[in-house]
Amino acid sequence: MIDLISDTATRPSPEMRRFMAEAPVGDEQLGEDPSVNRLQEMVAELTGKEAALFLPSGTMCNIIGIKLHTQPGDKIVLERHAHPFTSEAGGPGLLAGVMTHLVDGVRGVFTPQQVEEAAQPGDGIHTPPTTLVCIENTHNRGGGKIWPLETLEAVADKAHDLGLKVHLDGARLLNAVVATGIPAHVWCAKMDTCWIDLSKGLGCPVGAVLAGDRETIRRARRYKQMFGGAMRQAGIIAAAGIYALQHNVERLAEDHANARLLATGLAEIPGIAIDPDEVETNIVFFDVAGTGRTAQEINQALIGHGVRMGAVGRTRMRAVTHLDVSRADIERAVEVMRMVVAGAR
Incomplete structure (x- = not known):
C-alpha cells in the first residue's frame, strides 16, 4: 500500500528501532530518564526556549498549552480550521473550560486586525475575557501553508500588546523550517509556548514536545500528570525523537x-x-x-x-x-x- 492518508502513517526505520532498543532509561515521572531529559534539552535548544516537556501526543501539547494560559470561562482565538477546534474532540471546552472565537483566515493565516477585533473586551461583565491566541504553522487544513514570518510576528505582537498569550501549534513546524531556511528558534521567538510533533514527518512512532520558559514548563508538568501523560521508562520512545532530530529533519x-x-x-x-x-x-x-x-x-x-x-x-x-x-x-x-x-x- 502506498499510504498517503497522513504523515502519521510513517513507521520507525530499522536504524531508529535499534537506537530505541539501546536507549538508557529511568523513571520519567521523577525526571530520571536520561533519554527523555536529553530529548527535552534538544527541543528547548532547537526552539530557543528555556525548557521543554516530552508528551505522548501533539493533542496533549495543545490542551496543556491552552490550559497554561487560560482560566475556565476565558475565550481563545483560533482560525476556523485550526486543529484544536476541528480534530481534538472538544478538548479545549471539556478540559480547559474555554470558549473559542473562530476567525476566518486565508489557508489558516489571519491578521493582527482580526485578533484585535476578536479580543474586544466588551463590558467585562457579560463577555468572557480573551486570554490566548493560537497559531498553527504549518497549517494542516490550509494545505500545509507556511505562515509568512512577518505576519506571524505581527499577530504575536498585537496579541501581546492586548495582554494575550500566544501558543504555537508546531506539529509540522520543522516542515516550515526546512522549506524556508528560517530556524525554529526564530519562528518560536515571540511564542509563549510552542511544540513540535515527532510522529509525523520525523517518522517516530509516538510523541511530541512542548517548550516554553522554565516556570511555564514547571506548571505544565502538573497538567501532564493530571491528564494522564506521565510515563515511566519512556526513554525507549524518547530515543526515537533524538534519532529523528539527528537524522530526519533535512x-x-x-x-x-x-x-x-x-x-x-x-x-x-x-x-x-x-x-x-x-x-x-x-x-x-x-x-x-x-x-x-x-x-x-x-x-x-x-x-x-x-x-x-x-x-x-x-x-x-x-x-x-x-x-x-x-x-x-x-x-x-x-x-x-x-x-x-x-x-x-
Missing part, C-alpha cells in the same frame, strides 16, 4: 518535492482541480467533483489498486507525503489516479 525537503510532483501530476488529470503552486510543504488538497464521483468513491477505487489517500469532504481529498513514500511511489500514485478517474469518466 530529509523533509524530499517530502516537499514529492508533494509538488504529486500535485503537478494530479493537475494534468481531467476532472481534478488543484493549483500546484499552493503546495508549499508536504500536504496536497484537491477536488474531484469534475470526475462525477465522490472523494470516498475515488479513494475506495484507489485502495483497490494499492494507493490510499484521505477523503476530507464530499469531493475534497488530501494526500500527505512522508519518509515512507518514494518518488517512484508518487509516480505510481499519479498513474493509479489517472486510471481510476478514466474509469469513472
Whole structure:
C-alpha cells in the first residue's frame, strides 16, 4: 500500500528501532530518564526556549498549552480550521473550560486586525475575557501553508500588546523550517509556548514536545500528570525523537518535492482541480467533483489498486507525503489516479 492518508502513517526505520532498543532509561515521572531529559534539552535548544516537556501526543501539547494560559470561562482565538477546534474532540471546552472565537483566515493565516477585533473586551461583565491566541504553522487544513514570518510576528505582537498569550501549534513546524531556511528558534521567538510533533514527518512512532520558559514548563508538568501523560521508562520512545532530530529533519525537503510532483501530476488529470503552486510543504488538497464521483468513491477505487489517500469532504481529498513514500511511489500514485478517474469518466 502506498499510504498517503497522513504523515502519521510513517513507521520507525530499522536504524531508529535499534537506537530505541539501546536507549538508557529511568523513571520519567521523577525526571530520571536520561533519554527523555536529553530529548527535552534538544527541543528547548532547537526552539530557543528555556525548557521543554516530552508528551505522548501533539493533542496533549495543545490542551496543556491552552490550559497554561487560560482560566475556565476565558475565550481563545483560533482560525476556523485550526486543529484544536476541528480534530481534538472538544478538548479545549471539556478540559480547559474555554470558549473559542473562530476567525476566518486565508489557508489558516489571519491578521493582527482580526485578533484585535476578536479580543474586544466588551463590558467585562457579560463577555468572557480573551486570554490566548493560537497559531498553527504549518497549517494542516490550509494545505500545509507556511505562515509568512512577518505576519506571524505581527499577530504575536498585537496579541501581546492586548495582554494575550500566544501558543504555537508546531506539529509540522520543522516542515516550515526546512522549506524556508528560517530556524525554529526564530519562528518560536515571540511564542509563549510552542511544540513540535515527532510522529509525523520525523517518522517516530509516538510523541511530541512542548517548550516554553522554565516556570511555564514547571506548571505544565502538573497538567501532564493530571491528564494522564506521565510515563515511566519512556526513554525507549524518547530515543526515537533524538534519532529523528539527528537524522530526519533535512530529509523533509524530499517530502516537499514529492508533494509538488504529486500535485503537478494530479493537475494534468481531467476532472481534478488543484493549483500546484499552493503546495508549499508536504500536504496536497484537491477536488474531484469534475470526475462525477465522490472523494470516498475515488479513494475506495484507489485502495483497490494499492494507493490510499484521505477523503476530507464530499469531493475534497488530501494526500500527505512522508519518509515512507518514494518518488517512484508518487509516480505510481499519479498513474493509479489517472486510471481510476478514466474509469469513472
